[in-house]
Amino acid sequence: KAGVTQTPRYLIKTRGQQVTLSCSPISGHRSVSWYQQTPGQGLQFLFEYFSETQRNKGNFPGRFSGRQFSNSRSEMNVSTLELGDSALYLCASSPRTGGGGELFFGEGSRLTVL
């Protein structure tokens, strides 16, 4: 069974630009969560989607948004990029929502904002 696939793996943007990251979950998994990893901060929860509906949202500004498609693939978008948005963005899928179950992570998309 193929794992969670994230694209692109690496990207460089400049301040003020926007970026879209993509995540393809494991086949059959309907929940997709997004996390931001920065040094010393661990994994900060961004949002979770289940069956195309946002089920949970973390404490990030409105510049961070996401969506999920009918095939469970998910995208997240960051608009008006700031230097502090430089981070590893991780996507995780799960067969169910509600937390408590194992999350299957992709390798992440490393964003550098110059």
Next chain:
Amino acid sequence: DQQVKQNSPSLSVQEGRISILNCDYTNSMFDYFLWYKKYPAEGPTFLISISSIKDKNEDGRFTVFLNKSAKHLSLHIVPSQPGDSAVYFCAAAGRTGGFKTIFGAGTRLFVKA
């Protein structure tokens, strides 16, 4: 508001000895706890979990202990191996988190040969 805390950024252990990684949480309503391991350039992978109704769960060299009164859990690795060198994340989930999984900042484990 850090609900899950890993206060040790790093830990160094000799091969063959025990590694103990600690994690504290602030809200007693969490009902499920997990440990993930992360190697560089890879996503985190699930290691072991424990339900709040238990105080110990064991899987091979890995054992997780839960002390609900102290809101503390720990991961024991015995014996430690150089391949265990990685970042370990503690995570908690349950109704208190709105069902989302909340992670700690991670502890980097170095196992010296």
